[in-house]
Amino acid sequence: MIDFNISEILVLAVLAVVIFGPEKLPELARKTARVINYLRNIANDAQGRLREELGPEFADLELTNPKAMVTKHLLDPMQAELEPVKSELTPLKAELEPVKAAVEGRPSYLPDPEPEPVPVLFDTEAT
Structure with missing residues (x-):
């Protein structure tokens, strides 16, 4: 206003x-x-x-606050539906923590994995 x-x-x-x-x-x-x-x-x-x-x-x-309207009528019901999925994924996340720590803390003497070659879609010899 x-x-x-x-x-x-x-x-x-x-x-x-x-x-x-x-x-x-x-x-x-x-x-x-x-x-x-x-x-x-x-x-x-x-x-x-x-x-x-x-x-x-x-x-x-309430049409006065669009953000509150979207949150109340769209996001809150979605959050309620996603709660069971989150509860199922929480144990998996705990199991993956050691793997994540191992990947992030990889020793520097190990070479980085070779990137996949990018396919050439045109003739590099053509002018």
């Missing part, structure tokens, strides 16, 4: 009076209020339609 303090509002009001003049300012304010009200109605209607289309399982859907 936009946060204005008193000095910013006064500067905007003075600029509006200078630019539009005191006789056109009330009409401009009414038109601005109508546009803001129209846009607010469109947004509320879109939210209502979205809630209606999504159904009752998303009745508590």
Whole structure:
């Protein structure tokens, strides 16, 4: 949300009076209020339609924070489904720790494994 303090509002009001003049300012304010009200109605209607289309399982859907909405409705259920898989993989991870330590702590006198040759897909003799 936009946060204005008193000095910013006064500067905007003075600029509006200078630019539009005191006789056109009330009409401009009414038109601005109508546009803001129209846009607010469109947004509320879109939210209502979205809630209606999504159904009752998303009745508590909050559309103000998209990140929280995605986390709550998509990531949290996925995390719950992945918990059994994580619990199965934890013992395997413990078994692989010595292998990982052996690979990372390989003595420097051992040569690195030879990289696989890259196939040449063109004629190197051609010009």
